Amino acid sequence: MSDHSRSILLAVANFLIPVAVLVFATGFFPYKPFLPGLAKFEKLEYGDPPEGQFDKVIFMVVDALRSDFVYSENSGFKFTQSLISSGEAIPFTAHATSPTITMPRVKAITTGSIPSFLDVILNFAESDTTSTLASQDTWLAQLKAKEGGKLVMYGDDTWLKLFPNTFSRADGTSSFFVSDFTEVDNNVTRHVPEELLNSDWNAMIMHYLGLDHIGHKSGPNSPNMIPKQTEMDGVVRQIYEAMEGEPHLESTLFVLCGDHGMNDGGNHGGSSPGETSPALVFISPKFKALTNGSICPMTLGQDSQEFEYYTKIEQSDIAPTLAGLLGFPVPLNNLGVFIPQFLSFWPNEADQIQILVRNARQINTIVKATFPNSDFSSISHSEGPCDGSLPSGDELACKWRRILQLLVAAEGKLDPNILLPPLVEFCKRAQDIMSSTASNYDVSRLVSGTLAAFVSVALTLLAMRHRFSQVSSTGIFLTLVIVFYCAMMFASSYVEEEQNFWYWSASAWFFYLFLFESRKEWFGNFALHPAVMLLALLRVVRRWNQTGQKYAGAPDIVHSTFLKTPFILWSLVGTTYLAITTQLGRHIARSLSDSRQGSTEHDIPDITRVVGALAVLPLGAIALFFKLSFTAKDAPELVQGMDGVLLSWIEGLSLIGLARVIFWGIAAGMVWLVVCEWRKTNAHGEQDRGGLAAGLFDFLSLFLITQTRAQNIPLYLAFRAQLFFLAHLNLTSVQITASSLLLSHVSFFALGNSNAISSIDLSNAYNGVSGYNVLAVGLLVFVGNWAGPIYWASAGSLLLGEYDGAEVIEVAENGFQVKPWVAVERARLKAETRAGQKNVQGLEKQEVEPSILFDHLALLTLFTSFSLLAVMAACTILRTHLFIWTVFSPKYLYAMAWGLAYHLGINVSWGSVMWWVSQW
Template identity: 60%
Template sequence: MAPRTLLLTLANLLLPVAILVFATGFFPYKPFMPGLAEYEELGWEDRMGWEKGSGKESLPEAPFERLVFMVVDALRSDFVYGEGSGMAFVQSLIRDGTALPFTAHATSPTITMPRVKAMTTGSIPSFLDVILNFAESDTTSTLATQDTWLAQIKAKEGGKLVMYGDDTWLKLFPDFFVRADGTSSFFVSDFTEVDHNVTRHVPRELGEKDWNAMVLHYLGLDHIGHKAGPKSPNMVPKQKEMDEIVRQIYTAIESQDHLANTLFVLCGDHGMNEGGNHGGSAPGETSPALVFMSPKLKKVTQFTDRTSPIKPGGGEFEYYRMVEQSDIAPTLAGLLGFPVPRNNLGVFIEEMLGFWDDGRDRIQLLLRNARQMKRIVDATYPSLNFDDGVKDIEKECSSPKSDGQMLVCKWQDVVQIMSTIATIHPKLRIDRLYWFLRAAQETMSSTASNYDVPRLILGTSLALLSAVLTFFTLPAFRPISPQGIAYALILILYSILMFASSYVEEEHNFWYWATSAWFFYLFISSSRKEWYRKFILHPAIMLGILHRVIRRWNQTGQKFAGADDIVHSQLFHGSNSIVLWSLVGATYLDLTVRLSRHVARSIATFEGHSGVSFTEESDANRVMGMAAVLPLGATAFVFKLAFTAKDAPELTRGISVGLIQWVEGLSLVGIARMVFGGLLLSAFWIGVAEWKRTKGKKGESNGDFAVTLFDLTSLFLITQTRAQNIPLFLLFRLQFFFLSLLHLPPTSITTTTLLLSQTAFFALGNSNAISSIDLSNSYNGISSYNVLAVGLLVFLSNWAGPIYFSLAGVLLLGAHGQSRRNIALDEVDSRDWVQKEREHLEQLAMREDEGRVRRVEGDVWRAHVVLLTLWTAVGLGSVMAACTVLRSHLFVWSVFSPKFLFAGAWGVLWYFGGVVGGGGLLWGVGRW
């Protein structure tokens, strides 16, 4: 193996190792205190008139004995409280005073698993749960050994739990439930059965008397959001369905004696953004509803706002009072009578204190909450003194130098007011306790993760070492070319911008402007030597015009995510949806025509006409080719129409009602499998024909089969794309055509591949936020959850654009290599050999020149891989360095952590899968 090839191989091997090492240091599990909390003596009993000891006789009496905890996945606050809500019954309970409403602040990442952890433990989960959330069989994230309100209820005498719905609960709490029926949260194509499977158990369980807590987790509303967004016509009917479930449960609580002391909690684990997704920190994603319901609540809601529906207050989705999602755990502890979970960072919800008339009971509840949180603070700051001795606050707390010292001072203030005589008004003690609790919650919730800094440095160093090794495999730098300078400038600017949170959020703008500048350079560099010197006809100008349309297709990022764009304009909606489907149909037709030409050539090959070209095809073969491929193209189009009619019917209103009714009755799984099977069959048929034409001899291919695979892959990619984005692939095809007219050198082709891959990613509506991940096409052709199949389809759906251009770049490189081949062969034909030796020497010359051209072609491919490896290594290294340096930054979890996950996907899945794997296959097929 040549030294350069060895270095390049080593550089590639270092990339996944660097990502893994860095991830284990950046996303470690946060430490937790094991075991279950128990009641203990509080101190100051003599001052407060409490009985000595920790027995039940000294505890405030719990107003509730049983709990129904109903989670509606992605239940954004306005879905319950807003004027357009379908939850009329819940709003009537708010007006009656039997429901206490809040907006629960869900911290990033707004994904189901970490949010369930927050609600049950009261703690702040690790960002690593974003990854574990997608692992159906994962057991490493279990809460079986942690203190939660479920564990506390289960530990009570005769405590029994039941659960129906999202099987995330079964993974987090194995062997906790005496009865359970789980459903996969990732089968997002299902809006109805996934909820009916929960609801069918409700009537029977409401009649049972053996359980202490029943957990219900409904997924349909979240699935509708992922498929069609919060404004989907399916959204309000789903809200009404959930409202009817609430009515059924609440009516049972009112009417059945054994449910009289039951607390009913309705909440969302997270919200959703305007795209229907979640995972980030946008207001819609972090603002789920939280409603406590019971006839007993009239006692505590008499002084609260009972207006419903209502307009939001402080923020777009902030209805009523905002509480932290972690506040659920200590509040349930007080209301149901068990100790606050050990790792809780939540604060008892103040309105609930109204259940206890005695001020000493209220103080005791808050003091137990404060002591529990103080132990966490003490463990976090072991060098500070958090004892209960009275100190001189004015001397020691005049100017605290750190967050820990500030909390020591606030605790000392609690100690002083609790140590005073019992006649002090309870309200003062309560205010001081809340002062400490909320400060401790804010400080501990924002405390940086326990990063493994040596691993962070090692991972970053490995990525940069990969870049250095790749750098030494680059060809000679002389002469310095403009395209090389452009590549280096893009790489340097990108690396610098990764250290700015605002640029990471709006990264698409960098690629849009860089691509525009690159097209302008192509215009300047090639305008003098081409026949299309007229300004408007120049391919680079046409590329710029197409690029302008493409960048306006979807608004993305954070700042202008809701701004006007082509997809959300009236151009594609309502009666104008015929425009969208005309463009979609044109995209499918273009691919069908191109595939029919490949099939026609394969038919000619089987007939013995292996040398036939596209222009020499017989009319009969063309007709047969179209007849063979048309069913595949038509089936793919019908699948997308049926898919959209079910998930986003507002995009099909301009289509014939009869046609829509017909496609809605089709099986989406079956049609998708027909499309995928047709693609595989077509590839096999044309591949056999290519083998027959070349007789398996290396060097006989003209690259047609590579183009065939590219077109088949394109059809697959648009099948994995939302209908409103499919016309983009028609624009991508036009860009590919105009690029082929420019006859770019290899370095320019690689730079163009890089730019258009990144541009296409953002143009399809993606961003660096977890919430932009599109799950709508993750179950095409799949009838049940499979982590590998779903994960692969999720990647292919979201990286469809980059994969398209990574393969298109290979074809452009192949065209460059083919032109070099033709030059060599032309030179052979023009040599003036002696007649009697011409044939023999011509064969020798052709072999020598063919070998030279093949070596050049090999160098072209290697240089392409080298430049993209360098880009991947430097890009990863810069992102890792930014995460390491800015690990204490305010936006580390909402901006930089998601960016690292996306950089990992680009570095492993796109680079190794799309560039090295798919591109290498296409290059090899084209050179056979």
């Protein structure tokens, strides 16, 4: 097979990767069907629907308001706790199902339904309008449909996207400016006094973001957390005092809740107890008639579940509860259950039963559509036990028939002691079954997407067929990595703790390199062997951040007293910036030197070195000042004890302006290097651009550091050291590819990432961006989370090229001195030369280059297509698995990012650019 044919096969294999991903995604993440229109009250034989107890609602969402933030002793919600103690507030812990991010949670709160996992993607696409709830039945739509219905909203603009043309007055704020703790909330609070005096609305929604932003930046134990809770408690006091003093607010229901919680790292999106346990408090002076109050603050007992304070309800229960309390029909697509604690508001027992009957009938409509083959109408025959021994549809049908029998037997004399328990039992059981029912997967698309991934694997193997005859220990190692990794995708625990696979694989790989290289006796000192140094550095890297599920929050270097000491942290950060700035100065100096006199670094005049250093020093200083200023606002505890004058000056700098200067400076530096190196020739009149690839790599490194949290920046010193020792191992091209692949994944997890949505870092998503731009923010989010893999993908291309600018092949008396990036050709060249088949001096450089680049991309494509195939197969086979939405679905989203953005965008596109630049 010709090189041209192999290249076509590899190109088609890479083209099939996005095809497979998108086809599979459309079958795996479909929109769930819903009933259109607004619910109407049915006429029942029991009379008119019960009157609502309230005519207005103030709905205050505090993003990421975990239950303990309100109910525990270590809480800033002191006034709210006093209302709970006095009986003027009724507390709950609302269970938020995964994915625990804002958009799907708002959908659950307002519709009472279970959102699609596709909303995870739509939540990050802020410009998306396809996820609107404009045509769905919600409690907002019901209130707006009431006579004189008018709604106002302030805060997270997710509500404006979900409910277009719904609010008479609104002021939205982007939820992705996670570095803003104050203005984003002040923009909401400033509207509160005015709106509390207005009497023209019947629903006011507020969604505060500052507490969530603090969690993302520095976790739930941040020193900013209690002050923010106290601030939110002050808003509660302001609203409650207005409810007591303003006549038009006399019959107002005040709801304080979180859309989700947060884990110990301050993030959310997964299914840990902290993420799924937001607080929910119903507040009104009227509640004094229902309860004598609850003990607050509350200490959880040893038998209590973590974060489970007071009664635990489902978040979807909010919608039918608001419907009953405000006197409108339950939304059509609701799966929530009216909270029984509020039934005593209606002294007439028939009204209590009617509220639950209407709720049950509405849920039964959805149940019958889901299980059309079950009999929900017959009440004439006797029943056996209606338990879990029956299929889900038959079990619910059995429970519903029991309710019908009881209603007929009552003959209009409704006894709550007889009817309420089976009604609640049916609603709760239906809620459980319907919430866990598998999505309406399009299995044909799942199979088609998986087959496309399989074809991609097959084409890649076919393109690499000419290499299969060259069996090597490196090839066997890579094969084992791929096989074990693919097998691991079928086990939820291994997916959650994937970082351990890469840590151990990298350790085994470096040990293999030690054995492989030790045969050459390069180093007499065992301790200084490059492979041994790589193993030692890997130990530091893997301990930097504890990630995954089992060990999340365990002791690590980032959270140690050592790195939390500002002097030590910023000494390491400063050293990292100094190292990268020094490298950049050398590249600029080389570009400024006379091309014939400065073909190597040793020939560069001292004055030129000084000019080069001075040219990049401002850029390095601005980058360091930006990170200091950014950290001082995000995590002030990391700059405590530093010079006050310096900090006050730095904090006054514009973060957006500084970031833009850095980005433009990096871009200008890259352009300068390209132009200068393009024009250079060596002493023989030949083009000499050997240092360009290394220069671009170092400018890219500065960009990656800018997109990295301050605590993780010292890791780049370890990365640089690993790159140094890799360059001193005489690796074949396949070994360089393997090292790049392994270290890409190691660095991804070492920087604090995992396979959980909650680990997505948004802290650097708005560097240099003043407003939401889906492309700019999307790029910055990707770079911020894949900074480590991008670094090692670029380093791999650099190692495959002329890393130190030396000649490609030098003929000496004692044989051949071959650079690592062509070492794979060593055996073939020697054999052909000895056989007289080819003159080495006549070997054209371009004859070697394409085969190495092809092999590099082919191996990376093989791993990517194989891993996608395994993830797709696992999601298809395990689509009814208990953890499909908490483990396997997030893993597929990450696989999409690895396959599309990282492999095609970085490995194939940027990696190829770096490769060809290194050959100029």
